Amino acid sequence: MSIKKIIYWIATLGVCGIFLFSAAMYFTKYDMVKSFFEALNHPTYIVYPLATLKVFGVIMILLRKSSWLTEWAYAGFFFNAVLASAAHYNAGHEIGLSFIVIPLILISYFLGKSARSKKVNN
Numbered sequence: 001m002s003i004k005k006i007i008y009w010i011a012t013l014g015v016c017g018i019f020l021f022s023a024a025m026y027f028t029k030y031d032m033v034k035s036f037f038e039a040l041n042h043p044t045y046i047v048y049p050l051a052t053l054k055v056f057g058v059i060m061i062l063l064r065k066s067s068w069l070t071e072w073a074y075a076g077f078f079f080n081a082v083l084a085s086a087a088h089y090n091a092g093h094e095i096g097l098s099f100i101v102i103p104l105i106l107i108s109y110f111l112g113k114s115a116r117s118k119k120v121n122n
Helices: 003-028 030-039 044-063 067-090 098-115
Strands: none
Touching: 003 030, 003 044, 003 098, 030 044, 044 067, 067 098
16 A cells, blocks of 8 residues: 555545544534534534534545545535634634644545546556
8 A cells, every 4th residue: 555545544534533523522412512603603503414414524535436525525524624713713712623634634635536546557
């Protein structure tokens, strides 16, 4: 296995793990997440739909059955991470996890096309 493929899988599993953990928190600790959303002046009715989309995004990234949906999953994860970081920064909270997840998303996205492509022997 090439170093590029190893880095890709570490980054991808990191992204998927973080977003699955986040979705699990949204589903299992709704009251806590709801209070976080209220503190950031975000609507609380998006908690469950956002958690569901995070799970579907992980599935799309891991399976890669549709390149179009995979692109949207990466875009959704990237914008979710950037906008959540901005919201937490503006509220005066720590944004430490953003320094991990945003680069992981970018690494996974840019290495994914070459690391997961099937090479054809001529």
